[in-house]
Amino acid sequence: MQVNIPLKKVVDNSYNITIDSLTKTHFDTKVAIVTNPKVAGLHLAYLLSKISAKELYIITVSDGEEYKNQESIDTILESLFNHRFNRKSMLIAFGGGVIGDMTGYAASIYQRGIDFIQIPTTLLSQVDASVGGKTGMNNSYGKNLIGAFHQPKAVYIDPHFLTTLPSREFGAGVAEIVKMAVTFNRGFFEFLESADLKNPDVLQEAIKQAVQTKADVVAKDEKEHGLRAALNYGHTFGHVIENETKYKKYLHGEAVAIGMVMANETAISMGLMSVEEASRVKALLEKYDLPTTYNVKNSDNFYETFFLDKKSSDSNITFIIPVGIGDVSITDSVKMEVVISVLNKFGE
Ligand code: NAD
Ligand code: MG
Numbered sequence: 300m301q302v303n304i305p306l307k308k309v310v311d312n313s314y315n316i317t318i319d320s321l322t323k324t325h326f327d328t329k330v331a332i333v334t335n336p337k338v339a340g341l342h343l344a345y346l347l348s349k350i351s352a353k354e355l356y357i358i359t360v361s362d363g364e365e366y367k368n369q370e371s372i373d374t375i376l377e378s379l380f381n382h383r384f385n386r387k388s389m390l391i392a393f394g395g396g397v398i399g400d401m402t403g404y405a406a407s408i409y410q411r412g413i414d415f416i417q418i419p420t421t422l423l424s425q426v427d428a429s430v431g432g433k434t435g436m437n438n439s440y441g442k443n444l445i446g447a448f449h450q451p452k453a454v455y456i457d458p459h460f461l462t463t464l465p466s467r468e469f470g471a472g473v474a475e476i477v478k479m480a481v482t483f484n485r486g487f488f489e490f491l492e493s494a495d496l497k498n499p500d501v502l503q504e505a506i507k508q509a510v511q512t513k514a515d516v517v518a519k520d521e522k523e524h525g526l527r528a529a530l531n532y533g534h535t536f537g538h539v540i541e542n543e544t545k546y547k548k549y550l551h552g553e554a555v556a557i558g559m560v561m562a563n564e565t566a567i568s569m570g571l572m573s574v575e576e577a578s579r580v581k582a583l584l585e586k587y588d589l590p591t592t593y594n595v596k597n598s599d600n601f602y603e604t605f606f607l608d609k610k611s612s613d614s615n616i617t618f619i620i621p622v623g624i625g626d627v628s629i630t631d632s633v634k635m636e637v638v639i640s641v642l643n644k645f646g647e
Contacts, residue, residue: 399424
């Protein structure tokens, strides 16, 4: 199954996203696989049975969002200098979104930019992070505040890797799949309602549809001047939840699931979504054990925290509000009173 990302229309770098078992591939150049100990332990032997290169190196960085930082980037860059990588050399990101974002960022700055390939191993990175060319790292000011747009040369999505994924990590990926369906594709949403993602064929089809949706959006708006922001559905609320719970209680996708429920409540208040449609979205999230409730202790404080989001300008908060199921509105004119009264419903 191949999905071609039609980026040529906006930039001269379209690339293929292959959703299938990896096939044997040889690269006639220097290649470094960037990964972490967990992914390497589980899947590196399999990858090395498929990938070969003129010279092949493995670079490992520590596992975890807290290591998505300058130190890990330096580890990657130093290794490239030590092995005398040049402009024709290439990186392979082998892991979840943390590895993908950092590998892409290192590739974007090493000697002003070298090629890289994504081989994502979590559901979230297969359906979201590996596609679209956003790369970067965190610093003490926040998440993903340093980075570059640098598109991969190819993305290889092999669902086989997902068999070892813990169930909460699987759910976090499902949340991002639901996000794509609610914002852009009603037919896809109905497919998800009727099917079970634990079934490998269903999962492969869902990955394909999610990737196709994201690819179409990125092709229209690569650098997020407009439409691409719709992919932040659930994220404006979700980021506040992650912030309030110090990034400990919820995985990102779990916070986004609650955030989508909050955005839906806002849509109901604005007359943009029916109660019935909102409960269908909630039911779909709950089918995969995603959280859909949250105790907002103080709605004013919650509201203030929106302003920490880098996607908000100083005075306005941009909300992504669904319009029914399958369409979306990007708006900075949602009244504060409307949001506060939605948040009050999430109090005890
Ligand atoms: P992650 O990369 O931290 O992976 C989650 C955990 O699963 C890690 O411990 C990882 O080692 C482990 N893991 C990876 N593959 C596994 C496998 N096959 N089996 C068992 N365990 C495995 O987290 P994630 O959810 O993949 O990605 C989140 C990151 O992605 C965040 O940093 C976020 O900012 C970024 N992101 C980027 C974009 C983008 O457009 N660039 C989009 C969404 C998210
Ligand atoms: Mg996300």
